[in-house]
Amino acid sequence: MRAPRTLSSVAAGALLLTACSGGESVDTGGGGGGGGENVLVAAVSAQPDQLDPHVTSAYPSFQVLENVYDTLVVPNAEDLTMEPSLATGWETSEDGLTWTFTLRDDVTFHDGSEFDAADVVYSYNRIIDEQLNNAYRFATVESVEAVDPQTVEIRVTQPTPNLPALIGGFKGMAILPEGAADQVDLTTEAIGTGPFQLESSDAGSTVLTAYEDYWGGAPTVDGVEFRYITEPAAALTALQNGEVDWTDNIPPQQVSALESEEGVELQSIPSVDYWYMTMNYDRPPFDNRDVRRAVATAVDRAAVTEAARFEAAQPNQTAIPEDNFYASDYAPFDTNQDAARQLLEQSGVPLPIEMGLMVTDEFPETVTAAQVIASQLEPIGINVNVETLDFATWLDREAQGDFDAFMLGWLGNIDPFDYYHAQHITDGSSNYQGYSNPEVDRLLNEAATETDEDARRDLYNQAVQLIVDDVSYLYLYNPNVVQAWTPGLTGYQIRPDKAINFETVELP
C-alpha cells in the first residue's frame, strides 16, 4: 500500500493549483450539472492529481474514480469481505494455484463497447508489464489469460488466499477497455464501466454525469460535482449553508458538537487506517530493545489519540481495528513512567537520550501527536526534538533511513497482509525502520499462503505479538471515517475503507 503516503504529496500540489486559480473556479461547475436540480455536490479537500487509476495513488483521485470505474470484485460495505462486481463468481483449484473468474455478460463501457475477458487481461497486464504502482499486488501472479469472453484464469506461483482482496481492494485495480491507454489520455479522460462518466475535471471541480446503461441500473442522481474546499471549516460552512450536499472534510474538533446538530447529518465509524510511530534500528540507542520498550511503556496512547483526533479515534496497541476478524486483543503496555525508567536503566544507555521525531505538516495530527509524545518521554530522560518537515523531504529522509524516529499512518488496509507484511518482514518494501526477526519472517510468509482463515488469523496474531513486543512499530490509534451530509439525503452508506459511492444516493 503505497497509496496512503503519496496521496498527500499530490494533494499538496493540488492545493496550490486550486489556490492559484480560485478566481476562475466560480462557475466552472455550473455547466457540468446540466442545469438539473438532481446533481449531488460533494465538497472534497483536494483536486485529483490525475485520473489514470493504475498510476495515481492520491485519495482525491480515488474519490472520483470510485464512481467511474469497476473492479472484478469489491469489498462489502460492512465488513470489507469480497463480493462479486464485474465478476459474478470465482473458483480456486485444489492446489490453490489457479483462480477462475466468471464475468458478467451485460456490461458496457462508457464509450459503448462491450466488456469481456480481453479487457481484464489487458488491464492486469498493463499494471504488471509497466510495473505500475500496484504491480506488487500481482507479486505471486504468473499469468492472466482469457479462457473465453466470459472467463478469466489467473495462475499464481504459490497459494494466494487474499487474491480477491488484492485485485478488488480499491479502484487502483480498475478494468479499462482493451487498448485504452493507446487511444485516449487516461490522465485526463476516463472510460470505465461505473455508474458515472467523467464530464470534466479542472482546477475548480470535477463533474460526473450518470451513465444510464450502467450494469447495476441507472444511478438515482443525474450527476455528481466534486468541489475542492481545502479548509475544513469552509467545507463545513458550505454544508451548513446548503451549498454542498456531502463532505468528508470536517474539523476533528467539531465532530462531537456536530453529532447533535440538527442541520447536519454526521457519521463517524471506525476506519481501516492506523497511525504509528517507529524508531530506527540502525541508529543507536534505538537499536536497543529495552529503549524501544521504554518508549512504548511511557507513551500514553489515550492522550495521544485524544489530542490528535478528539473522540474520533480508538487507541490500539496493534494495527487492526478491534471489530475486524483479524484483530488481535494483544495489549501488553500499560502507560507507566516508573516501569519505563526501569527499562531505560536496564538498557544501560546513558541518559538523557536525544531523539529526533520526524513529522510532517502535511498531516497536522502528526505534529500534534508528536508534541504529546515529547511531553511524555521527557520525564523518563528522552529529549524529543520534534522535526516538522514538508512531506517531500520527509519521504526522502524516510527512504534514506535518515531519522531517529518518525510518525505516520497506513491508510486503506483491507487484508492483514496489507497491515503487517511489507512493514515488518526483513527487507520489506515498507520496512524503513530496519526490523528483522526470523520468527516474524516465518510467520508472515506462512500466513501469506495459508488458505484456512482461522489458521491464518492465528499465524498473524503470533506475528503481531512479536512485532509489538519488539516495538517494530509503536501502534497508536485507529481513526474514524468521518463524513457529513445534508439531512434527508438517503441511499448513501459510509464505509470503513473510505470508498465513496454515490450511485444510489437520493437528494432530499
Next chain:
Amino acid sequence: MTGQPYPEPAASPTATEAGREPSLRPARPRWRETLGLLARNPTAAGAATVLVLVALVAVFDQQLAPEGPNEISVEDRLQPPSTEHWFGTDDLGRDVLSRIILGASVSLRVGFTAVGIALVVGTLIGLLAGYYGKWVDDVLMRFMDVIFAFPAVLLAIAVLAVRGPGPTNTAIAIAVVYVPIFARVTRASVLGVREEVYVRASRSVGASDLRLLTRHILPNAAPPIIVQTSISLAFAVLAEAALSFLGLGTQPPNPSWGLMLAEGRGYIELAWWIAFFPGMAIFLVVLCFNLLGDGLRDVLDPRQRTAMGGGR
C-alpha cells in the same frame, strides 16, 4: 547625486584655530533633550512604557510564567479563560498566558537580533556608499537594489528554505530583508550631511575619513536611522510571527506568537482565546514600536524640534 565629485577643499582663509574642530555639532546632552521631548509626547511615552514592560516580561519570563511552555495535559484542553488559566488553555491543555509570556522573549529576541544585524550591516553599507560615492556607491547600492527588488516575506522564505527553519535562521532571514532599507536610509542621510560646512571644515584641517565618518557624519545622519530602527522592529516582530505562522520560524513545541496564532486558527470557532491573545500580543508590540517610531521622528526632526521646544 551619485558619483558627484567633492568640491576641492580650497585653502580657505576663513579657517581659524587650526587643529580644533569647529563646534557646530550639537553639544553632549542632546540625547537627554530628546528623551525630555519624547516624555512630553504622551503617545510615544505610552508606547515606550509598554515596550519596556514587554521587555521586562521577556527578560523575567521564567519567573513570571505560571506554567512551563510545554506542560501538556490533554484532559485540560480548550478551557476558556478563568482565574486558574487567565488566557485559557490550548488544544493540548497548555496555559496560553504562560506560552505568551515565554513567546515574548522569542519574538523580541528574533526582532532585536534581526534589526541589530540589519542596522550594523545596512548602516555600514549606506555610510560607505554615501560618503565615497562614485563606483563604491554604484556597486553597493545596485546590490542593495537587487535584494530590495524581492518581496520581503518571499525573500525571507527563500532564505529559510535554504538555511532551514529555526529562530536563528529566522533572524538572519529578516535581517537580509532589512539591510537594503537601512543602507538606503543611511546613504540618503549621509549625502545631505557630507556637504555641510562643518564636515568640509573638518576635512580642510586634515581629519581622516574614519574620523569624519564616526565623529561628524554618522552622529548627524543618525536621526532617520533611529526612527527606521524603531519602525523596523515593528516589522521584524510581525515578520517573525508571519514566518512562524507559515511553519518556517519557531518550531513546535516551542512557543512563538505567530505559531500560536497558526495553531489557534483551526479552533477559532470553538476556542477563540487560543488565537486571540497571541494576536493581541503581536498587535500591541507592533503598534507600540510604530508609535514610538513616529514619536522619535517628530522629536528628532530639527524643525519639529524647534516648534515643540518653542511651545514650552
